[in-house]
Amino acid sequence: ELVKKYWKLLEKYISFNNSIEKLTIKEDLFNFNSKHSAGLKFSNHFYKKLYSISPIFKKKIKGMQINPKLEEHRPYINFIYTVQKFSEEMVFKIVKHFFKKHPEGKSAQNLIIAGGFALNIVSNGNIISSGLVNPKNFYVPAFPADNGSSIGAALSIAAEEYGFKTKQSLENVSLGKEYTNKEVERALKQFKLVKNKDFKFYKEKDLIKE
Numbered sequence: 001e002l003v004k005k006y007w008k009l010l011e012k013y014i015s016f017n018n019s020i021e022k023l024t025i026k027e028d029l030f031n032f033n034s035k036h037s038a039g040l041k042f043s044n045h046f047y048k049k050l051y052s053i054s055p056i057f058k059k060k061i062k063g064m065q066i067n068p069k070l071e072e073h074r075p076y077i078n079f080i081y082t083v084q085k086f087s088e089e090m091v092f093k094i095v096k097h098f099f100k101k102h103p104e105g106k107s108a109q110n111l112i113i114a115g116g117f118a119l120n121i122v123s124n125g126n127i128i129s130s131g132l133v134n135p136k137n138f139y140v141p142a143f144p145a146d147n148g149s150s151i152g153a154a155l156s157i158a159a160e161e162y163g164f165k166t167k168q169s170l171e172n173v174s175l176g177k178e179y180t181n182k183e184v185e186r187a188l189k190q191f192k193l194v195k196n197k198d199f200k201f202y203k204e205k206d207l208i209k210e
Contacts, residue, residue: 002075005053006082013046016090018097023090050079088123095127109134116145142173 013029016022030040042050050057054075066076095111111133117123118140128135141148158164181201188199195201 002054002078003082006079007086009049009053010082010086014086014090016093016097021097021101023094054079084120084122087117087120088126091117091120091123092126092130095132096130099132110137112139112141114141114144114148118144142170 013026015024017024028043028045030046031043032040047057056072056075057079066073068077091113095113109132111127113124124138124140127133128138143151155164185195185201189195193199
């Protein structure tokens with residue numbers, strides 16, 4: 001019952017119009033002025049709508065503290081599930097519409113998806129299992145979100161201004177910041193995880209054996 005209510009609420013804020021090929025997300029869904037380090041936060045306007053469905057959302061709770069086994073946390077779990085399934089369906093609807101309008105693409109079964117949600121493996125798996133695309137021709141950039149914009153811009157200028165050939169295979173996607181084992185261990189311990197119990201470090205040769 002809660003999932004249905006959450007779903008109807010999301011439909012009021014997010015929609016895809018087939019006729020004009022437009023994905024609409026209402027501005028009052030998010031708080032664009034937030035300085036939250038993890039990205040966008042839902043707006044107070046949206047939270048008030050959530051409160052009307054599940055008053056428990058008035059109680060602030062950290063993500064790491066949500067326990068699926070606790071009945072009182074069930075509204076949180078249901079909402080997380082609804083957001084995931086709703087997002088999956090929205091992406092699938094867009095992809096399906098694209099292939100319907102562009103049958104030449106469907107015959108080749110080629111698809112490239114970008115944006116932060118492109119890293120959602122469940123959504124990608126649904127697209128592949130539907131048979132809409134050939135898995136071998138389904139491409140997701142290694143850095144599809146905003147973090148890839150600078151690379152894309154640099155490659156675009158390099159190609160347009162200097163004739164640089166950008167059609168090259170990306171052999172290694174480990175282009176970001178490198179962290180030492182001590183830094184990783186320190187971060188894990190912040191969540192009260194115990195070394196050799198909750199996590200373990202391996203040498204590269206041992207990983208191959210594992």
